[in-house]
Amino acid sequence: MMRKLLFYFLLSVSALLLFFPILYALSASFMEPHEIYAGKLLPSSISFDAYKEVFESIPLMHYLMVSFWMSFIVMVGQLIVSSLSAFAFVFIPFKGRDLIFYLFLATMLIPWEATIIPNFLTILNLGWVNTYQGLTVPFFALPFGIFLLRQHFLTIPKELWESAQMDGCSRFRFYWKFALPLSKSSLSALGIYGFLTTWNMYLWPLLVTDSDKVRPVQIGLKMLIANESSSSWNMVMAAVISILLPTLLLLFIGLKWIREGLTAGAIKG
Amino acid sequence: MQEKKHSQGSNQSLKKGTSSSTVLTKVTHARPKNSDSANKDGIRPTQSRQNKQPGSRYHSQSRLFMSGMVYLLPALVLLGVFLFYPMAKTLYFSFFEVSGGGQVQEFVGLKHYRELLHSTEFIKSMKATLLFVLYTVPAEIIISLFLATIASEKLKGIGFFRTIFSSTLGVSVAAGATIFLFLFHPSLGVLNVILETIGINPIEWLTNSKWALFSVAMTTVWMHIGINFIILLAGIQNIDQELYESAQIDGAGYWARLFKITIPLLSPVLFFVTIIAVIGAFQTFGQIDILTGGGPAGATNIIVYSIYQNAFSYGNFGFASAQAIVLFVLILIVTVVQFYFGEKKVHYQ
Structure with a gap:
């Protein structure tokens, strides 16, 4: 009994400390400016004025939509490209397959940040600055996603592919009708991971967008901090909460898949 | 890599004559690899037609290679354009004086x-x-x-x-x-x-x-x-x-x-x-x-x-x-x- 109480105590204190920054941001977003100045922890009453103000003063809704589409496009792109490659690595035993696999493995050694200068020039030369292509296409090939799905495809019994072949099933049909549906859990994990990381991306959109046209919300937030005076912290926190809400919800709903999918590589590999 | 191990393992264990149950499980794992070679040996009716043509062994190998490449093409192209090429280009740039617009101006060796x-x-x-x-x-x-x-x-x-x-x-x-x-x-x-x-x-x-x-x-x-x-x-x-x-x-x-x-x-x-x-x-x-x-x-x-x-x-x-x-x-x-x-x-x- 004492043991249980001790653990609940540790868990509660840790949860409170860890979640404090988010709780405080939420609390501040409901405050009036004078309450912020007074350094209060909790608002005297819940006011949505800061939300109204921030959505009216900057195109926050537009930024959120841009982030949504950007993340959605990257997610779909990653799922298609990764699953096609993983399928080839498992179901097509062609010559040189191992060599290409090691080539893909070696990409893990290249920090993406070390390539930003030529990548920026590529986007510039393609005329992709301020476009969705520029924001998304460079991230479609995700070696981590390829390894994750390869790991899952390896668990599909090879007899299934054999008997499908005997029934005259083409390779692509097998990929589409069997391999993908049988890997729903890994695909979900990868999809959620891709969406989250793209939504949270910062350096690349900073480089390849310089107008509101396709400005993701993370960069919108930076502009808000840079332009607003310190008096409007309640507005800034309202913007922060609006940005956090979609990803936190997605994380809470998809946590089960993420834990199963993302940890498989670290634990079993 | 794993399936490769399996197929090799199965051949070895067959030769060594280990307990039948392990052989069985390993053989089932190894099948796909065998099945692909079985295509060449003409076990299946669809494949046997192919086998009558001369040079079919080479043919099916290159066909496999082609379809493998088709599936890997998107990833290869994207990694090439947005990872391998820029990594090489970064190394190249590091030996040159490069303007803000990306114009290479002069070779400076190890100066940077x-x-x-x-x-x-x-x-x-x-x-x-x-x-x-x-x-x-x-x-x-x-x-x-x-x-x-x-x-x-x-x-x-x-x-x-x-x-x-x-x-x-x-x-x-x-x-x-x-x-x-x-x-x-x-x-x-x-x-x-x-x-x-x-x-x-x-x-x-x-x-x-x-x-x-x-x-x-x-x-x-x-x-x-x-x-x-x-x-x-x-x-x-x-x-x-x-x-x-x-x-x-x-x-x-x-x-x-x-x-x-x-x-x-x-x-x-x-x-x-x-x-x-x-x-x-x-x-x-x-x-x-x-x-x-x-x-x-x-x-x-x-x-x-x-x-x-x-x-x-x-x-x-x-x-x-x-x-x-x-x-x-x-x-x-x-x-x-x-x-x-x-x-x-x-x-x-």
């Missing part, structure tokens, strides 16, 4: 690298980067390991705590850094408000060069706890429960079980998390851009931020490319060293 070695700014930046790794990695691992340990208890409502502990994975670098920018605010920030109420002088979290890097590190640790926690918790849950049960029968207490079972068996996962954390620290950018802009006086100008500034604020592409190569080599060394030493110390199940 020599400048790097003599640049006080770069040496300061490297020191800050290494210090940043020291500030973040151990703290991240210790805190996440603690949280994973207490969250692995089987208690009612534990799911709620696990969700909270995972939550910072859903916090973007911009949003997280903005919250901390507010927490660190010299007069309005809650951290200084707390310090003042307990009678301690307020701290200039972001404007004092002694504190700024520590403050950025604190923000980073907080943001990275979520993912490390998720991986470590899964690692703990993956440990065989019977080990704990038999340890308990032997009278081992909580601490003995933690240090004699959990942590040794978790070492491969801890090792993996450490690599990810070190590499993550080297790649830090967003929190610095929002919190300090590399300041005060370059105290938080760690490597990726420095590359960004030299390239995109000062248009010094050649010099920034040389820095990017240093970043590449640094991460390469860390990975190799960690694998080399980790391989020896780590306990694999």
Whole structure:
């Protein structure tokens, strides 16, 4: 009994400390400016004025939509490209397959940040600055996603592919009708991971967008901090909460898949 | 790689004549490989037609190669254009004087690298980067390991705590850094408000060069706890429960079980998390851009931020490319060293 109480105590204190920054941001977003100045922890009453103000003063809704589409496009792109490659690595035993696999493995050694200068020039030369292509296409090939799905495809019994072949099933049909549906859990994990990381991306959109046209919300937030005076912290926190809400919800709903999918590589590999 | 092992293993075990059950299971695993060679031998009616043509063996090999390539093409093209080519181009740029628009002007050999070695700014930046790794990695691992340990208890409502502990994975670098920018605010920030109420002088979290890097590190640790926690918790849950049960029968207490079972068996996962954390620290950018802009006086100008500034604020592409190569080599060394030493110390199940 004492043991249980001790653990609940540790868990509660840790949860409170860890979640404090988010709780405080939420609390501040409901405050009036004078309450912020007074350094209060909790608002005297819940006011949505800061939300109204921030959505009216900057195109926050537009930024959120841009982030949504950007993340959605990257997610779909990653799922298609990764699953096609993983399928080839498992179901097509062609010559040189191992060599290409090691080539893909070696990409893990290249920090993406070390390539930003030529990548920026590529986007510039393609005329992709301020476009969705520029924001998304460079991230479609995700070696981590390829390894994750390869790991899952390896668990599909090879007899299934054999008997499908005997029934005259083409390779692509097998990929589409069997391999993908049988890997729903890994695909979900990868999809959620891709969406989250793209939504949270910062350096690349900073480089390849310089107008509101396709400005993701993370960069919108930076502009808000840079332009607003310190008096409007309640507005800034309202913007922060609006940005956090979609990803936190997605994380809470998809946590089960993420834990199963993302940890498989670290634990079993 | 795995299926290859299986197919080889099956042939060997057949020859050696090991127990029939293992042979059977291995043979079923090995089948696909055989089935592809079976195509050539014409076991199946559809394939036998092909077999009548001369040179069909070569034909089916090249057909397999072609279809493999079709499936791999998108990834190969994308990795080529956005990873391998720019990595090579960065190396190329590092030997040249390059204008802000990307025009290569003249070959300068190792000039940029020599400048790097003599640049006080770069040496300061490297020191800050290494210090940043020291500030973040151990703290991240210790805190996440603690949280994973207490969250692995089987208690009612534990799911709620696990969700909270995972939550910072859903916090973007911009949003997280903005919250901390507010927490660190010299007069309005809650951290200084707390310090003042307990009678301690307020701290200039972001404007004092002694504190700024520590403050950025604190923000980073907080943001990275979520993912490390998720991986470590899964690692703990993956440990065989019977080990704990038999340890308990032997009278081992909580601490003995933690240090004699959990942590040794978790070492491969801890090792993996450490690599990810070190590499993550080297790649830090967003929190610095929002919190300090590399300041005060370059105290938080760690490597990726420095590359960004030299390239995109000062248009010094050649010099920034040389820095990017240093970043590449640094991460390469860390990975190799960690694998080399980790391989020896780590306990694999």
